[in-house]
Amino acid sequence: MTNKIKVLYVDDEHLNVLLFEMNFSKKFDVLTGKNGLEGLNLLNKNPDIKVVISDMRMPKMNGLEFINKARENFSDKKYFILTGFDITPEIREALENRIILKYFMKPFNMREIEGAIYEVV
Numbered sequence: 001m002t003n004k005i006k007v008l009y010v011d012d013e014h015l016n017v018l019l020f021e022m023n024f025s026k027k028f029d030v031l032t033g034k035n036g037l038e039g040l041n042l043l044n045k046n047p048d049i050k051v052v053i054s055d056m057r058m059p060k061m062n063g064l065e066f067i068n069k070a071r072e073n074f075s076d077k078k079y080f081i082l083t084g085f086d087i088t089p090e091i092r093e094a095l096e097n098r099i100i101l102k103y104f105m106k107p108f109n110m111r112e113i114e115g116a117i118y119e120v121v
Helices: 014-024 036-045 063-073 089-096 109-120
Strands: 007-008 027-033 049-055 078-083 102-105
Touching: 007 036, 007 102, 007 109, 014 027, 014 109, 027 036, 027 089, 036 049, 036 063, 063 078, 063 089, 078 089, 078 109, 089 109, 102 109
Parallel strands: 007 027, 007 049, 049 078, 078 102
Antiparallel strands: none
């Protein structure tokens, strides 16, 4: 059996983390963090993470701030943002500059996220 793709999901909302784990842990090796700092620690400890999906709105460090920090040391990862709101100029700019590959709307569409992960890995 091949190793599952390792995916890091960062979200401050516990329910979203549980839903993500329930929906994706059969197909992917899912790691989760509650905030950007936890996300950065997990990236340091797990160099085999291939895909990072972060919620946009989090306290202290928003999703794009976390991704920009993560990219300084982990530019080889594929980054996505998840938002419950319409696309913002900040998210649009991150897409145009290829900081993130795509953004997903909440509630998340499992097929869309799964397809995007397989597409980039």
